[in-house]
Amino acid sequence: MYRRKMRGMYISKRALRKHFDPRNYPRETYLLCELQWRGSHKSWQHWLRNDDSKDCHAEKYFLEEIFEPRSYNICDMTWYLSWSPCGECCDIIQDFLEEQPNVNINIRIARLYYADRASNRRGLMELANSPGVSIEIMDADDYNDCWETFIQPGVYYRFSPENFESAIRRNCSQLEDILQGLHL
DNA sequence: ATTTTCAAT
Numbered sequence: 001m002y003r004r005k006m007r008g009m010y011i012s013k014r015a016l017r018k019h020f021d022p023r024n025y026p027r028e029t030y031l032l033c034e035l036q037w038r039g040s041h042k043s044w045q046h047w048l049r050n051d052d053s054k055d056c057h058a059e060k061y062f063l064e065e066i067f068e069p070r071s072y073n074i075c076d077m078t079w080y081l082s083w084s085p086c087g088e089c090c091d092i093i094q095d096f097l098e099e100q101p102n103v104n105i106n107i108r109i110a111r112l113y114y115a116d117r118a119s120n121r122r123g124l125m126e127l128a129n130s131p132g133v134s135i136e137i138m139d140a141d142d143y144n145d146c147w148e149t150f151i152q153p154g155v156y157y158r159f160s161p162e163n164f165e166s167a168i169r170r171n172c173s174q175l176e177d178i179l180q181g182l183h184l
Numbered sequence: 185a186t187t188t189t190c191a192a193t
Binding site for chain 1: 186187188189190191
């Protein structure tokens with residue numbers, strides 16, 4: 001059914017710590033996806049990072065190479081993204097959703113990618129206003145959900161978001177401004 | 185450092 005290309009389902013806590021702590025500024029982007037087709041009890045998880053060799057952002061890579069559409073039932077996806085999508089990826093996601101109107105994407109992001117660039121701000125605002133899309137900064141519940149889903153059972157990890165609550169708050173207010181179309 | 189970024193000039 002789904003190919004497991006490039007990466008698998010579980011991720012190391014080391015990688016999660018590095019890439020989803022908003023106080024870090026890593027030079028790669030991680031996309032963790034959990035999806036469920038309505039009517040099915042099983043969910044499916046997959047994670048990947050951007051492909052430097054192909055100069056391909058993580059979002060484009062996931063939608064073009066990993067996701068396998070079905071013409072029936074509704075698909076609910078949650079994405080945990082370490083960087084927010086750039087303007088171009090926002091357009092790609094929007095086009096994808098127009099072609100796949102049975103898919104919903106709930107996007108949770110750890111930090112904002114070049115938030116001072118008008119093209120990125122505009123992309124996020126337009127994407128957030130598309131049907132089937134929600135975009136939010138990851139809060140403590142998101143971190144816990146993400147950890148529970150993507151860390152292998154039996155691996156001990158305690159998440160302590162209090163260490164970066166101020167970074168989360170700053171990103172939330174910045175995203176709020178962007179989605180309201182301020183400073184475009 | 186209220187820096188750093190999947191980014192080229």
